Amino acid sequence: MAITIDGTVGVTFPAGGVGNPSSAVVGINDTQTLTNKTLTNPTVNNYTEGVVAIGNSSTSKTIDLTSGTVQTVTMTGNCTFTMPTATAGKSFVLIASTGAGSYTGTFTSVKWTNGTAPTLTTTASRWDIFTFFADGTYWYGTYAQNFS
Numbered sequence: 001m002a003i004t005i006d007g008t009v010g011v012t013f014p015a016g017g018v019g020n021p022s023s024a025v026v027g028i029n030d031t032q033t034l035t036n037k038t039l040t041n042p043t044v045n046n047y048t049e050g051v052v053a054i055g056n057s058s059t060s061k062t063i064d065l066t067s068g069t070v071q072t073v074t075m076t077g078n079c080t081f082t083m084p085t086a087t088a089g090k091s092f093v094l095i096a097s098t099g100a101g102s103y104t105g106t107f108t109s110v111k112w113t114n115g116t117a118p119t120l121t122t123t124a125s126r127w128d129i130f131t132f133f134a135d136g137t138y139w140y141g142t143y144a145q146n147f148s
Helices: none
Strands: 002-005 009-012 051-056 060-062 070-074 079-082 091-097 105-107 110-112 127-134 139-147
Touching: none
Parallel strands: 051 070, 060 079, 070 091, 079 105, 110 139
Antiparallel strands: 002 009, 091 127, 127 139
């Protein structure tokens, strides 16, 4: 495509646009879902992570990060949480509401601070916050507990 300005300057763009993008170019006021894209050295200001309620715990719950990296669960029984594959660089937060209280939570394949897994807060209507980071082999977990 050629653009002529004032009848004197011609500019030619390659088919598909400048840089030959494989899909539509996003404008300043547009939005686009970026799936499987690599961003190198971006600056992101004032962002929000997706929060997904994964429901009641029951006795087992498999963590699935495809819906969001901040997940909330209400404890309704002693639960074993099955962790997702430990992909290097992945991280997420799990916020557990203690529900009626006195429930236990066990996490598969997690290395905890000082090698000791936390005991969920047993008081009803409290929140425990777990943060996980993966190195490609293991999940590493930290926690803050007993928020009211």
